[in-house]
Amino acid sequence: MDRKKNSSIINDASWSFVLKIFSILLGFASTLLISRLFGAKTYGEYAYSMSWVSVTSVVCSFGLPILNTREISRYNQSNDRKKRDGLVVWSHGVAIFLSIVSTLVIYMNVSGGSIIIDEKYKKPILFASVIIWVLPILRSQKGMIRGEGKIATSQIPILVVLPFTFLVTIGVVYIADVGDSHNIILARGMSGIMSLFVSAYILKKVSRDSRIGGKRVYEHKSWAKSSILLVSLGVADVVNQEVSIIITGNIVGANEAGIYAIARRASNFVKFGMLAFNKPLGPIISESSEKGDNEYIQRRINDIVVKSLIIGSFIFLGILVFGEWGLGVFGQVFKTGWWPMVVLSFSQLINVYLGPTAQFLNYSGREKYTVYVKAVSVILNVVGCVIIVPYLGIVGASLARGLSVIAWNVVLSYIVYNTAGIKTYVNIGHLRKLFAGQSTDT
Numbered sequence: 001m002d003r004k005k006n007s008s009i010i011n012d013a014s015w016s017f018v019l020k021i022f023s024i025l026l027g028f029a030s031t032l033l034i035s036r037l038f039g040a041k042t043y044g045e046y047a048y049s050m051s052w053v054s055v056t057s058v059v060c061s062f063g064l065p066i067l068n069t070r071e072i073s074r075y076n077q078s079n080d081r082k083k084r085d086g087l088v089v090w091s092h093g094v095a096i097f098l099s100i101v102s103t104l105v106i107y108m109n110v111s112g113g114s115i116i117i118d119e120k121y122k123k124p125i126l127f128a129s130v131i132i133w134v135l136p137i138l139r140s141q142k143g144m145i146r147g148e149g150k151i152a153t154s155q156i157p158i159l160v161v162l163p164f165t166f167l168v169t170i171g172v173v174y175i176a177d178v179g180d181s182h183n184i185i186l187a188r189g190m191s192g193i194m195s196l197f198v199s200a201y202i203l204k205k206v207s208r209d210s211r212i213g214g215k216r217v218y219e220h221k222s223w224a225k226s227s228i229l230l231v232s233l234g235v236a237d238v239v240n241q242e243v244s245i246i247i248t249g250n251i252v253g254a255n256e257a258g259i260y261a262i263a264r265r266a267s268n269f270v271k272f273g274m275l276a277f278n279k280p281l282g283p284i285i286s287e288s289s290e291k292g293d294n295e296y297i298q299r300r301i302n303d304i305v306v307k308s309l310i311i312g313s314f315i316f317l318g319i320l321v322f323g324e325w326g327l328g329v330f331g332q333v334f335k336t337g338w339w340p341m342v343v344l345s346f347s348q349l350i351n352v353y354l355g356p357t358a359q360f361l362n363y364s365g366r367e368k369y370t371v372y373v374k375a376v377s378v379i380l381n382v383v384g385c386v387i388i389v390p391y392l393g394i395v396g397a398s399l400a401r402g403l404s405v406i407a408w409n410v411v412l413s414y415i416v417y418n419t420a421g422i423k424t425y426v427n428i429g430h431l432r433k434l435f436a437g438q439s440t441d442t
Contacts, residue, residue, distance in 0.1 A: 015152035016279035019159045020272060026163035031262060033170050034184060035330040044258030045181035048249040050188070051242035053131050056106065058238045060098040060136035063230020064091045065143035066282070066362050067223060072147025073283045074290060086216035088144060088207070090223060095136040103129050131185070134192035138162075141199045148206045151280045157199035166191035229367045233358075236374035240381050240404055244397040247385040252393050255333070260394040262330055263337035264401070266319065267344035273311030274352045277304040281356060285363035297360070298422050305355040305426045312352040319345045340398035347402030350409060355424030357412035369415045377408040 035043045068091055075084040106129045138157060145154035169187035244264070249257035281300060288297050319326075323341055327334040361370045384400025392399070416424050 012151035012280040016155060017273075017276040019152065019155050020276040023159035023163055024269070024272065026160075026167055027265075030163060030167050030170055031265060032330060033167070033174070035258070035262065035334065037170075037174050038180075038184070040255050040258040040331060040333050042181050042184070044249065044254030044256070044261070046184050047245055047261035048254060048257050049181065049185055050131075051245045051249075053129070053135070054238045054242050056102050056129075057132050057135040057139075058234040059231060060095060060102050060132060061139050061231065061234060062094050062098055062136070063227040063232075063234055064095060064136070064140040066230050066367075067091070067226050068140060068143030069146040069282050070286045070363055070365075071223070072144055073149075073286045076148065077287055077290065080217075082215065082217040083219060086218040087223065089216060090218055090220070091140045091144070092137065094227070095140050099133045099136055102132050106132070131189045131192055134189065134196050138192065138196050138199055141196075141203050145199075145203055145206055146279075146283065149283065150202075150206050151283070153202055153206065155279065156202065157195040161198045162191050162195040165194045226367070229371050230362070232371045233362065233367060233374060236371065236378045239378050240374065240401070243378070243382055244385055244389075244401045247382075247389055248394055248397050251389050256394055259334050259337040260340055260397055262327065262334055263341035263394070263398070264344055266323070266326065266337075266341050267348055269319070270312045270315050270345045270348040271308075271352050272315065274304070274308035274356070277308055278356050278359060281359060282363045285360055289364040294420055294422055301355055301360070301422065301424055302426075305352070305424065308352050309349075309426050312349050316345050316349050337394065340394045343395070343398040343402045347405040350406045353426055354409040354413045355426065357409055357416055357424050360416050360420070360422065360424060361412065364420065366415075366419060369419070370412060373408050373411045373415070377404040380404045380407060 031043070034046060068087065071087055072084055075081070075087070142154045142158060166188055169190055170184065173183050173187050241264075245257050245261050248260050281304065284300055285297055288294070319341060323345075324335050324338040327337050327341065358370045358374070361367055381400050381404035384403065385397055388396030388400055390396075413424055416422055
């Protein structure tokens, strides 16, 4: 049974790895097209607007992606289909309601004269509000499909359909000669809608035999309580990622924001292995925590972290050597983003080294610790950006972001060990075993 389970994990991790590569290549192509065809300013306006969308859509998602994966996995384990079906209906209703409210708030804020949003960004952000209707439902359905045990399949709408259709629609925008940030954002929205259709079809297929008759069971209070913590965590995550772009755009302009956005995107390559290998880990943590099998979780984490660190180290070295040349592909002006990219890449390497700290806490029901720690890291990031960006520009933004990433990972790693006795970080013993061709399972 354990061998069969390990085989399934390897299969899911392998497909996740392939899908992630495909998604990165498509994303790289889209970024390259926008920056080369329409310029740094247009890309900066697009990135700035999408940063606001990211923050808002996470609020609308209400922590549903993690909640759905964790709870559906548990309900399937106990064969409680009535609660599973109730959660599916409840999640869709919450996502749609919050999307409507958020869109109205954005419209009133932009049309009524916001003191937070610069005048030149208001129209692009208004266009971007279309996407808020799509992303929460798309992410929620991804969590449901993962909860059904279809780890690789759950990623197809977001990692394949969304970036591929976006790349195609960018080409249409260019051919039609309507290449401003507004139309690029609308192209993104259209891509999201097409992805949503695919996601809904997959969800129907993987859960077609889930209804067993009788009334659905709703655990409104329990789900809402967990969702509030998880949405707080999601907001903290996105704010930590996007606040640097928003503050940079407001202080030093769209051009610098665009350069920083590409530098940050490039730095995320360092955690590529971790993102791919971690995909099957959520349901494993949820099911094994329910059984109290921390030993199995520890073995899986050991294996994932060692492999992710090796991949991340090679990518980091590649960024050090070829990073400036790589940025130049987007245009000569983007070469100024090399130092921010190096700073952010180093912080992501530390992130990989310390392992899936937040993921373990979130899927084992300890998400409150993640919320508290990441809330503090957001404050550190925001204060750091406000103080440093006026003097150091995008280098200052990368320093603030990088230090906040390292800080929350260190603290969460300590909390995981003290609450569950699990070491999420890699040690020399694991590396020796891997290089000696031995299993890291023990």
